[in-house]
Amino acid sequence: MSEGRSRSFYLLSIVVALYVLFLYGPTITIVVLSFQGPNGGMTFPINGVSLHWFHNLWAGIGVPYVGDALLNSLKLGAVVTVLTVVISLMAGLAFRRSFRGQSVLFYTVVASLILPSIVVSLGIALEFQIIDQNVKAIGDAYEIDAIQSGYQTAMGLMTSGLGAHLTWTLPFGLLIMFAIFNRFNSSYEEAARDLGASSWQTFAHVLLPIIAPSLVGVVLFGFTLSWDEIARSSQAVGADNTLPITLQGLTTSVTTPVIYALGTVTTGISFTVILLALAIVIFIQKRRLRHGSDAGKGLV
Known part of the structure; x- marks a missing residue:
């Protein structure tokens, strides 16, 4: 005989439902x-x-330059993602062996997660102001016309903005790589080397396919964290605004549902990236299982 659900089960179910509603509501x-229709308002x-x-959003009615902000966020997110994957993978491989200053370097990288984002943004902006002052001083001292007449600032989307976003994405990527390599079975690499594979062949044909799903996770973190970042971008991207900064600025000036349309587009791109990443992980896992099954049939 089956027993009925306890009262605590229904109570916990209500708590979970309220949490999900609060999270996604x-x-x-x-x-x-x-x-909404053309006569829609800001509330129900x-x-x-x-x-x-x-x-209206894509026509620039009420929200000008949204296309430029969208392209800026996509370009910055793509570059941040690539650099996060490459640097995190290289750092994960480097930390597999002990070296002097290893702990100091690790805690220095991870410390970026606990620093206030706006402080990081201000610090990067100040650094580039110092760079600008020194470059202009050199131009004046040596009368370099290209600097005196053409140089404005080194701050921009792909300089200071890129650095600001990497201070946020790299610690996450590095922690994921540490978790993967801490449980990675090095016997696969040893077997490949015993069979005559070079270091590069071992990396490309053994290690990389095994950790590929985890690299997809790093891609997901890298893009989504960059795509939604506001605080670290606020003082560091220069004159080129990203989509979240544009959206934040419009909350005080736009009084039509066009701002909701912009929010929907932003959210839709985030969910598209997440679903694409999950699809890639599932594809990799199925491909690995299929290859393993084919290899087993070949041994029979």
């Missing part, structure tokens, strides 16, 4: 309000259903 609200009840505000 604001996002659902923004998405619903973004699909909704007034009609249409794509009117998305059309």
Whole structure:
């Protein structure tokens, strides 16, 4: 005979449901309000259903330069993702062997996670102001016309902005690589070397395919953290705004559902990246299982 659910089960179910509602309720609200008709307002009840505000968004009505901000965020997110994967992988491989100053270097990298983001942004902005002052001083001292007439600032999306985002994404990537390599079975590499594989062949054909799903996780962290970052971007990207900064600025000036349409687009891109990353992980795992099954049949 089956026993009925206890009272604590229903109580915990209600708590979990309220937590999920609290977590995703604001996002659902923004998405619903973004699909209102032309006469829609900023609050419920909704007034009609249409794509009117998305059309206004892409036409630049009420939200100018949103296309430029979107491209800036995509370009910055792509570069940050690539650098995060490459640097995290190289650091993970380096930390597999002990070296002097290993602990100091590790805690220095991880310390970036506990520093206030706005302080990091201000610090990077001050560093580039010092660079600008020194470059201009050199130009004046040696009368370099290219600097005196053409140099403005070294601060920009792919300089100071890139550095600010890497201070946020690299610690996460590094921690993921540490977790992977701490449980990685080095006997696979030893077997490959016993069979005559070089160091590069061992890395490319043995190690890399095994840790590929984890690298997809680093890609996911790298892009999504960069895509949504505001505080570390606020003082460090220079004149080129990213999409989150543009969205934050519009909250005080835009009074139509077009801002909800922008929020829906931003959220949609984030979820698309997440689903794509999950699909890649599933594909890699199925491919590995299929190859393992084929190899087993070949031995029979």
